[in-house]
Amino acid sequence: MNTIARHLIAEYYRCDLEIIDDLDAIRRHMLAATAVIGATVVGEAFHKFDPQGVSGTVVIAESHLSIHTWPESGYVAVDIFTCGGLDPRPGFLHLKEALGAGDARLQEIVRGLPDDLEARDRTLLPDDVQIITEVGQLV
């Protein structure tokens, strides 16, 4: 298997404050995002902070997803890292709706061995940084 992986870096703004401070909801939405992209869960870890905020990760056979929420600011940071040819973008869209985000920002970077990247005419950051699209255009 080659080492090429896609890594989505997602920022969600003006999210639903109740949802993003709810451990069970966050876990459920992250597992749903995992299912949406067709990934296989092999581990997970979620934590609720006092007084507020949730962090969590889902380890998948194809790498991982992570989430950190700042309910006091309505802000959520998500990463979706997939190898094996999985498209992570449907997971981004699923979470935008599930978190009640008023706005979002999405970027994709490429990870992997230089030889694998070169063979596919891809390069690591910063050359390969892409703003895939404004969210409105993607939906």
Added chain:
Amino acid sequence: MNTIARHLIAEYYRCDLEIIDDLDAIRRHMLAATAVIGATVVGEAFHKFDPQGVSGTVVIAESHLSIHTWPESGYVAVDIFTCGGLDPRPGFLHLKEALGAGDARLQEIVRGLPDDLEARDRTLLPDDVQIITEVGQLV
């Protein structure tokens, strides 16, 4: 608390093939990297793949660390995501040695709400993408 977070994106090349296929070693080195940056562990999930490879995440009070290994290629991808003012770079250096990496590549991006970023004259990707340094210069 502001939403500013530092996110290190690290690639390790020519790693020790035995170490990076050893679940216990990877878990131990990731927890040590967490300790080196002064972070507090609140959860973890590690998985060994068949026939080879290890993936894992450590959820910390200050966000998370993740690792994915490709023993067949000697390649390892790591993320160290820290909020609360923690410097993630000592964790990167710790793992470079622990994984027996012959070479590595490190980049830092900044995450957070636009207002918080602007107040500190920082911007999100791609403007803020930085190649911090060649590894040899950092040590």
